[in-house]
Amino acid sequence: MTESVEERPLIEIAPSSGWRALDLAELFQFRELLGVLVWRDVKVRYRQTLLGVIWVVAQPLLTMLIFTVLFNRVAKIQAGGNVPYALFVMAALVPWTFFSTAVSAASNSLIGSAHLISKVYFPRMIVPASSVAGGLVDMAVTLAIVLVMCAWYGTPLSPMLLLLPLVAVVTTFFAFGCGLWLSALNVEYRDIRVVVPFLLQIWMYLTPVAYPASVLPAKFRFLVDLNPMTGLIEAFRGSILSTPVPWGAVAYSVACTAVIVVTGAFYFRRVERQFADVL
Amino acid sequence: MSKRAIEVEHLAKRYVIGGVKEIGYKTLRDTLVAPFRAKRAPVAREEIWALHDVSFTAMPGEVIGIIGRNGAGKSTLLKILSRITEPSRGVARLYGRVGSLLEVGTGFHPELTGRENIFLNGAILGMPRAEIARKLDEIVAFAEVEQFLDTPVKRYSSGMYVRLAFAVAAHLETDILVVDEVLAVGDASFQRKCLNKMEDIGQHGRTILFVSHNLASITRLCNRALLIEAGRVARDADAHEVVRHYLHSDLGTTAAREWLEGPGAPGNDIARLRAVRVRSGGEIVQKVDIRRPVDVEMEWEALRPGHVLVPNMHFHNEEGLVVFISSDLDPKWRSRPREVGRYVSTIHVPGNFLSEGTMIVGAAVSTMDPVHVHFYERDAVAFEVVDVLAGDTARGDYGGPIPGAVRPLLPWTNEFTPREVQEGAGRVR
Numbered sequence: 001m002t003e004s005v006e007e008r009p010l011i012e013i014a015p016s017s018g019w020r021a022l023d024l025a026e027l028f029q030f031r032e033l034l035g036v037l038v039w040r041d042v043k044v045r046y047r048q049t050l051l052g053v054i055w056v057v058a059q060p061l062l063t064m065l066i067f068t069v070l071f072n073r074v075a076k077i078q079a080g081g082n083v084p085y086a087l088f089v090m091a092a093l094v095p096w097t098f099f100s101t102a103v104s105a106a107s108n109s110l111i112g113s114a115h116l117i118s119k120v121y122f123p124r125m126i127v128p129a130s131s132v133a134g135g136l137v138d139m140a141v142t143l144a145i146v147l148v149m150c151a152w153y154g155t156p157l158s159p160m161l162l163l164l165p166l167v168a169v170v171t172t173f174f175a176f177g178c179g180l181w182l183s184a185l186n187v188e189y190r191d192i193r194v195v196v197p198f199l200l201q202i203w204m205y206l207t208p209v210a211y212p213a214s215v216l217p218a219k220f221r222f223l224v225d226l227n228p229m230t231g232l233i234e235a236f237r238g239s240i241l242s243t244p245v246p247w248g249a250v251a252y253s254v255a256c257t258a259v260i261v262v263t264g265a266f267y268f269r270r271v272e273r274q275f276a277d278v279l
Numbered sequence: 280m281s282k283r284a285i286e287v288e289h290l291a292k293r294y295v296i297g298g299v300k301e302i303g304y305k306t307l308r309d310t311l312v313a314p315f316r317a318k319r320a321p322v323a324r325e326e327i328w329a330l331h332d333v334s335f336t337a338m339p340g341e342v343i344g345i346i347g348r349n350g351a352g353k354s355t356l357l358k359i360l361s362r363i364t365e366p367s368r369g370v371a372r373l374y375g376r377v378g379s380l381l382e383v384g385t386g387f388h389p390e391l392t393g394r395e396n397i398f399l400n401g402a403i404l405g406m407p408r409a410e411i412a413r414k415l416d417e418i419v420a421f422a423e424v425e426q427f428l429d430t431p432v433k434r435y436s437s438g439m440y441v442r443l444a445f446a447v448a449a450h451l452e453t454d455i456l457v458v459d460e461v462l463a464v465g466d467a468s469f470q471r472k473c474l475n476k477m478e479d480i481g482q483h484g485r486t487i488l489f490v491s492h493n494l495a496s497i498t499r500l501c502n503r504a505l506l507i508e509a510g511r512v513a514r515d516a517d518a519h520e521v522v523r524h525y526l527h528s529d530l531g532t533t534a535a536r537e538w539l540e541g542p543g544a545p546g547n548d549i550a551r552l553r554a555v556r557v558r559s560g561g562e563i564v565q566k567v568d569i570r571r572p573v574d575v576e577m578e579w580e581a582l583r584p585g586h587v588l589v590p591n592m593h594f595h596n597e598e599g600l601v602v603f604i605s606s607d608l609d610p611k612w613r614s615r616p617r618e619v620g621r622y623v624s625t626i627h628v629p630g631n632f633l634s635e636g637t638m639i640v641g642a643a644v645s646t647m648d649p650v651h652v653h654f655y656e657r658d659a660v661a662f663e664v665v666d667v668l669a670g671d672t673a674r675g676d677y678g679g680p681i682p683g684a685v686r687p688l689l690p691w692t693n694e695f696t697p698r699e700v701q702e703g704a705g706r707v708r
Contacts, residue, residue: 013362013371036402044390119385120403121362276364277294 020269027123037130042137056138060093067210080212083241084153090146092209095236098139099175100200105131106179107186107196114279124272128179132172146240163239171232174257180264184271187278207233228256284455284486285337290369292330292355329355331510342487344501344518346525352510353490361457375454378404384444389433393424393443396432400447414450422446442469449476456487494522494639494658499599519597523637533661534565545654549586550644554578555659569666576625577642581617586646588617590624593641602684631673631688633664
């Protein structure tokens with residue numbers, strides 16, 4: 001009895017203002033909740049309907065088919081080297097689909113979890129984090145399809161494949177950073193929800209998903225070079241298809257990821273105290 | 280140990296409404312366009328202090344009830360103490376692990392099975408996975424859902440759902456537990472079980488803050504109570520005293536209560552409560568002479584034809600003890616479907632029957648077969664039974680306190696045998 005009083009943790013509740021510390025220790029403490037929320041989303045998605053799984057697979061596959069017809073057959077864009085165009089697109093669609101699904105899910109996540117946020121305390125960052133992490137399972141499924149396609153086309157894998165987990169981790173963090181910003185903004189500005197899908201669509205066309213960056217006229221190259229997703233998509237594709245990886249662009253992506261995650265986390269912490277009142 | 284479990288100092292919470300827009304959020308468009316707009320007269324930003332100044336302390340093991348009218352600030356206080364929202368001023372210090380139950384079954388997912396939801400809900404409430412796994416059997420037994428453990432909860436009856444949800448919460452092992460009106464759900468016997476479980480928790484040196492409109496459970500569970508009025512602690516004392524004070528704080532309104540027209544009143548689309556009144560000699564009274572009969576009438580509406588509707592009233596005392604429950608047995612309506620319309624159902628309680636003190640009356644309309652409660656307003660009205668010490672009551676000439684749930688004036692008889700006859704009878708034998 002006596003010793004338990006001494007070791008009781010103290011929780012102090014007081015008004016805070018301005019920027020706040022990130023409290024990573026607390027995030028670590030709640031890691032099980034993150035795991036459980038991801039597990040819930042994945043379980044529900046894959047149990048509920050066969051359609052859930054089909055949708056996960058169909059979305060990138062159909063996009064690949066459309067791109068192959070439009071860009072390859074009609075616009076005569078070539079992948080370069082001796083890489084089949086369909087494989088070229090699919091290897092980029094896997095990380096892109098993950099990124100875009102994760103960002104749009106994360107940006108709506110706080111509003112979707114309003115009932116949790118107004119009833120239970122936990123670090124709010126867990127909500128967008130679980131939306132992003134939930135997409136990793138889908139990425140693993142679609143990645144398996146790419147590997148099957150590699151076998152079909154007889155494209156050999158190289159030790160570059162070891163790079164893939166690293167690229168996936170950076171992409172996850174980049175999506176998380178974007179998700180932090182957008183989810184927090186979405187609580188305050190409800191029209192973010194309308195803007196995000198549109199923004200993601202434009203963003204995809206500014207990323208060398210359906211075309212190699214080399215086909216762009218020099219004066220438009222800067223658009224692709226400024227885009228942090230360029231390095232990640234190229235690196236992801238390179239790790240599977242052994243296409244050349246623009247290392248400078250990758251370094252730039254990593255730097256952007258660090259900036260967006262850190263600023264996003266601080267911004268999120270700054271505004272999270274109002275979530276329960278506004279939601 | 281004089282170490283405190285909770286220290287709350289001058290807690291206040293302000294909500295700002297109005298300003299740019301009435302609603303809490305704005306749109307990006309408004310913000311972007313604002314600088315280009317002609318300056319308008321600034322809209323008055325209205326501030327609402329949901330909580331003005333609340334201070335109290337709690338010792339480990341204390342079970343403290345929090346009562347007050349709707350909008351007094353009870354829920355805001357709980358939300359601050361559960362760290363869901365920040366205070367605008369003041370400090371609260373909580374020593375120990377804190378669990379809060381502002382709702383049962385938070386995060387339950389209908390597609391997941393009972394077992395899966397136990398883990399999900401437990402994690403949301405802050406229970407480590409290992410702890411949930413260890414208590415799984417206990418939780419399942421408590422909820423009485425053994426056979427349905429691997430069934431998705433969407434196939435559960437509402438009773439099972441609530442039992443499972445509460446079972447998880449009841450097994451939360453924290454030093455401090457903050458509970459909102461979560462017991463208002465579930466059937467009566469399960470409510471009793473939950474109350475007992477919570478009492479157990481209190482006896483293990485845990486501190487419980489318990490908001491409830493159910494005054495009976497406050498007096499039964501809590502040794503101390505806080506009355507919150509207009510964002511301030513109006514009274515902080517022994518639970519019985521605070522409940523008594525609360526019931527008398529606005530005389531006249533506890534003996535008669537009316538609900539406005541419309542769906543705000545207790546009820547459903549079959550029956551709806553309109554008013555409950557305590558009368559003695561035809562007048563609405565707050566205090567009733569123990570010798571006089573008292574009538575409690577409920578005015579209610581039957582909204583749909585074809586239902587057998589049975590009004591019933593539940594009398595309980597300050598200690599939370601149910602003194603009696605009585606159902607309408609009026610032969611005119613017994614077992615007959617009610618016509619649509621307004622009814623005034625009155626129960627006639629005889630004089631010299633109730634005990635002294637506060638009687639709290641709950642009013643309900645139910646269908647008995649199959650059982651369905653259309654509404655049950657737990658603490659609808661309250662009145663005071665007073666013994667005037669006139670000598671003609673069950674009290675007789677005794678002036679001290681008399682325990683007992685009822686105090687009927689019952690006939691007594693005596694048979695007397697004079698001493699001589701007694702002795703004579705003994706000798707004969």
